[in-house]
Amino acid sequence: MRRKQLSAVLLLSCVLSASAQTAPPTQTPARHNLMPVPAALSFGAGRLPVTKSFTVAATGHTDERLRAGIDRAVRRLEGRTVMEFARGLAADAGGATLVVETRGPGRPVPAVEEDESYALEVTDRQAVLKAPTVVGALRGLETFLQLLDADREGFYVPAVRIQDRPRFRWRGLLIDIARHYQPPEVLKRNLDAMAAVKLNVFHWHLTEDQGFRIESKKFPKLHGLGSDGNFYTQEQARDIIAYARARGIRVVPEFDIPGHATAWLVGHPELGSAPGPYTIERRPGIFEPALDPTREEVYKFLDAFLGEMAALFPDAYLHIGGDENEGKQWDRNPRIQAFMKERGIKDNHALQTYFNQRLLKILRKYGKRMMGWDEIFQPDLPKDVVIHSWRGQTALAEAARRGYDGVLSNGYYIDLIFPTSQHYLNDPLPAGSTLTPAEAAHVLGGEATMWAEWVTEETIDSRIWPRTAAIAERLWSPREVTDVEDMYRRLAVTSVRLEELGLMHERNQAMMLRRLARGPDVWPLQTLAALVEPVKEYRRYQQRPQTMLSPLTGLVDAARPDSDAARRFHALVERVLADAPRFESHAEELRRVLGAWHDAGPELEALMDGSPALHEARPLAKDLAALGEAGLEALSYLSRGVEPPAEWRAARLAALDEAAKPKAALEFPVVAPVRRLVVAAAELPRLGSMTPAAWRAHVETLAAPPAPK
């Protein structure tokens, strides 16, 4: 899928699209906390009170999956309202608070063709949810839960009419449980969260160089020797699949071949393109071991193995990976070279195509559609193969034009620690797309990818959530829903709501800081942790080399992507500068925030003295104090209307350049707004001769960060 080239070429497009944050107004008629935003909604007058007598009735089709879904929703409503509601369904639909009218069960196995639409109408008398399928009803129940509001009078759902259906049929989350294993309960809470934001595909990345994590009864050495004992039994897999199905979520398994296959070869070196022996890979990166595509025994093995997996995983699709195989083992194997020569296979890409063609036959035999990463795409590929694109919208559009279904993951690499807004504005079918409607229909949707080099059970939720909720909105809601500020407002509410499902993305940070601080009193460390973000892209690999066996309990692991505190600070600075030339509005609040940074510095250093695991972060404590000091001084000049001495600007900007350098694989997103304050103070003299707006633009230009060297 993914690694090496991605960095250089494609992140640029992310950055460019993210800068287009001056989005059109959203089409939502009122302020609400729905995420994803429904296709159509209009609020009415009135409200439906949610009281102790809350009941649900079901009419039309009902089955166990629907009943369980309603029960889960009612229990969550109880948890929020601290009221006990009746168990089971109400007999009298006329008197029920919520009526769920379902037409039919939908697909027995969740499918890409599932009708997920629903209509929800809430009046001050009753809420009526109508859906053609049970999955549609489940989606509508999540919307109903998101509508719950409250005030002095009590809990209520506002009067509203919603007609909703997803924009894309394939809305996924890939979790790599191979590089770091995750126990079933972690997957389950993430499935619950996926359902809460209407995602419908769990892409289970089951094999890697670093681990083979699914039990094979036919080839027990695969998981037996390839997983350190951390694998899913088939019973556990069936349990996860059932759990997902109950929530209207498909499970697409991935068995990544022919590359990324070290862990297969630990137990079965005879499948490899070099003799071995092999051991489970512990490093991050791209590795040479690959299956041998020239030997019939390999296909016999894959036939048996994939047959076993095809029976275990009921989904119509099976992902065969196919990415990042550089073929170095092939180059060095004379037998493989002879095979290629003999058959006129001109290069490794063509050899992999040969391999894929063989795989395709096997998968067809077992009734599965083949899916793979960009690399598998080539002109003579049958049209029923699905392209999973890490390369981007252009590659995806090209495939669609040729008639191939495709799924986008470029721009949704949540392991890269980019801000939510960037993922949010990344559209599988951007506004300028020249695809015909028929071609566009081949763009099935997208998948967020949780690659797991640097996540554990403790931290994975914080890498997935809440950012993935914004990706879920991109894939479900109309293209025009792009108001970044409103997204962040709703995301904050969504993040808290997701916690009721057991997610640890919010609560684990404080725990990790207590462990680092070796005690309960962590406020200065919390101040710092709220303001730093792990370095983005693949920089962590260089700056803080670790292996798959390293403890991921450092400050970089406790820190979270897309700092809320930094974003709020940025907005605060903008407000103060917008009040030129007086700089009074919000100045007091800004002064308090900067003062807290300044004060935290020394306390932080004392705390870090007693915590060797934080020694690497000591320079950050100094930077934090320096940021606070620079900001306070700048604010003081601005407030007093006093021009700072000439050397002050250079000294402060130098300090900020120092603070802008990552340390302990962490960086301060607040350097930029502090730089703006400093430049603004230094440019005070120009304010007399310019309009405030022109002056602000001038400051912004001067304060732009230095170009990377």
Added chain:
Amino acid sequence: MRRKQLSAVLLLSCVLSASAQTAPPTQTPARHNLMPVPAALSFGAGRLPVTKSFTVAATGHTDERLRAGIDRAVRRLEGRTVMEFARGLAADAGGATLVVETRGPGRPVPAVEEDESYALEVTDRQAVLKAPTVVGALRGLETFLQLLDADREGFYVPAVRIQDRPRFRWRGLLIDIARHYQPPEVLKRNLDAMAAVKLNVFHWHLTEDQGFRIESKKFPKLHGLGSDGNFYTQEQARDIIAYARARGIRVVPEFDIPGHATAWLVGHPELGSAPGPYTIERRPGIFEPALDPTREEVYKFLDAFLGEMAALFPDAYLHIGGDENEGKQWDRNPRIQAFMKERGIKDNHALQTYFNQRLLKILRKYGKRMMGWDEIFQPDLPKDVVIHSWRGQTALAEAARRGYDGVLSNGYYIDLIFPTSQHYLNDPLPAGSTLTPAEAAHVLGGEATMWAEWVTEETIDSRIWPRTAAIAERLWSPREVTDVEDMYRRLAVTSVRLEELGLMHERNQAMMLRRLARGPDVWPLQTLAALVEPVKEYRRYQQRPQTMLSPLTGLVDAARPDSDAARRFHALVERVLADAPRFESHAEELRRVLGAWHDAGPELEALMDGSPALHEARPLAKDLAALGEAGLEALSYLSRGVEPPAEWRAARLAALDEAAKPKAALEFPVVAPVRRLVVAAAELPRLGSMTPAAWRAHVETLAAPPAPK
């Protein structure tokens, strides 16, 4: 075990013993963070650095359990230090950082006779842990982990010699998973925590009126109809037992009969003393359904069922409950009455004895020792029966005198929300005991009891931890270790350390407050939540009637026992008063704390307006502000040396009396120290004519809370 009488009689003794907090000095030679305190330890000079090259070697006996235990310990050390250590055991013991020398495997099944002793010697060159058994080595590894310390130079373990063994052989935690079911992962993290504080018995309370939670393959209607589907499969039970064994923990199952048996009768009404039908009980309390002790079919059933369970649970002991059967169904059943008359069984107690005698035969047949609550004790009971005492030390001593083994739970009822100190000072063999050494040996130990009327997966850890760590110390450490202040100091560190095992006792509070506040900003609510405690004893039952189906997500559930903030506040007030007549020392800090309460009040009210689930807690916001105001005023009078007007005292004390009344099943433990401040201010005039010490005693007397009506 437990409910009705307990309240009136026995809590008094708790209160009395808790007031004896002027404890003898501990015998520990230096300030350390060990919990429980070892039997003997002496610190030396020097330290053993813990660096990246940390390794462990094992000599003597090694087995899979030991290797896994060492591996877990090393992984935890990695988590704390953020250093990656070598996997597996070092080949060279001479060069290893830690050497574990184990003589033998110990008992194949964890047993009360297990030798858990160990010796640990740390020098600046090496740490050597010696133990006769693997379990002893596991205990020593926990001590080693607790010794980890750090400063500017890095992580280290101080030079120390420890000779350690438990004072009591039976150190348990009962978890009632019947009233509220807990998934296996909750039990596992609690088993890890038990091992961390050297507890060795997990008492699994598996059946109740409110749920039958273990799979019976012979009688599937028991769990099938008695559990709402929330039960442990036998495979899960075996997994839990293995998990416990790996940590040197016994698993003692309890099947509570003949009372507390409603859930058995849902599927098997024919076992009951009244015809039924029965449904799973949802209320808390004591209920009438009881097995029929007069019918042979009942014993045939119990023989088959207990035979099945005896095979599933390898422990030598099996707990049959036997508590709180009032025999009302027996009184009303003419056939049972005729049976009693015929056999000369004079009352229900005698009938239960008859039942127990029959049970005893069954258990002996399956090689199990019978254990039951106080009620089963009667003079003609064979001596191999173990008495589990909810009644107290006197009953336990009486049984011991007659030659019966006993285990104490009175005083360890952690569901009753008492402060840690109270449990801590509750000794199974108090200093004044008149038992001979041979008699005293019958007092096997004690068990903390987590009765589960009001706990869920979200809250159970906070009810068990960290308080149970202090009970663990009581049961392991020498009797003389009773310094309450030092216990609290170590408990704060222990609590943070326990989090690394996945416990939620610290981190879940913030999550619950966010849910209640319906958003991320909860600071005023946190201020309140840190200062209130759920009402104690069984008062919650009356003040906030709920059922087993009610959501336990209210403020009372988020609040925790034994408020740290309240204890710190109490100490702060003492310090200020100790500085009479100037009242300067710590006054500024006290003023800041009181000011925060005062300021939080209005913000809290605004927050609560938007959160109907907090409406019940509105009076607490007013109380908090009133407490802050009264304290600030009193402090102001004291600081200025100005006598308040006469009516001030009455008005403030009246406000405090109001604040002392529980609301929303919550109470303020800080009312007493604020009352002391108010009385001190009012009694300022007396300070001139008394010594400061006499004056303080005088204030203390006057400020004593009013006697309960």
